[in-house]
Amino acid sequence: MYSRLRRLRTERRWSQAALGEKLGVSRQTINAIEGGKYDPSLPLAFAIARLFKLPIEKIFDPDKTGAEEDLTQSGSG
């Protein structure tokens, strides 16, 4: 599942560990979500949306796959 999590996190200058701590999950979970390798559970997706004050569909898109940077690279290339 496509995720804008990395961009949202870096805009706020948060590390993966810091974001994980705010959400109560490990850095590895944040890394896997950002890399498009793991789809978060519904409670975690809602927690992420609440934290960034955005609707879930603005952060995750189930119709696309992969990480945000992959899509950016394929779009620009």
Add this chain to the structure above:
Amino acid sequence: MAAAARHEQSGLCERDRTNLKRFSSWFLLFALTFVLAVIFLGPTDGGLGQTPPWRFVLAILPLLPGYFASRAYLKFLKEADELIRNVHYEAASKSFILVILLGIVYSLASQVFGEWEDAGAILWVIASVAYQVNYRRAWRRFDV
């Protein structure tokens, strides 16, 4: 939702490590009682394991630590980070499927080649190794 500090490499927080230590202790005790039961119930031993009341006690001896090990493992899974829980689910389900398949193959093969007295212990070791292998493979797949 803030959580306690997590270990950088494993992603485990203090609570997870405590749960894992509890599970490991019970599992070690389970393994010891299982090995003791296998040794004393074996046909080569002429003493303790050959009298009926002791045979029964030895046969059910691993049940208690096994029960507490299972409870500790489920508690760890319930309270662990969701990715870590996913990795463990994957490792557990794959090793379970492998052991079921090997058990079926053994039950058929034993009809042809005869029963192998150490089959239970060997299957148990295979399950443990398969769990570790699948756990590491799942971690690598998530690239964490």
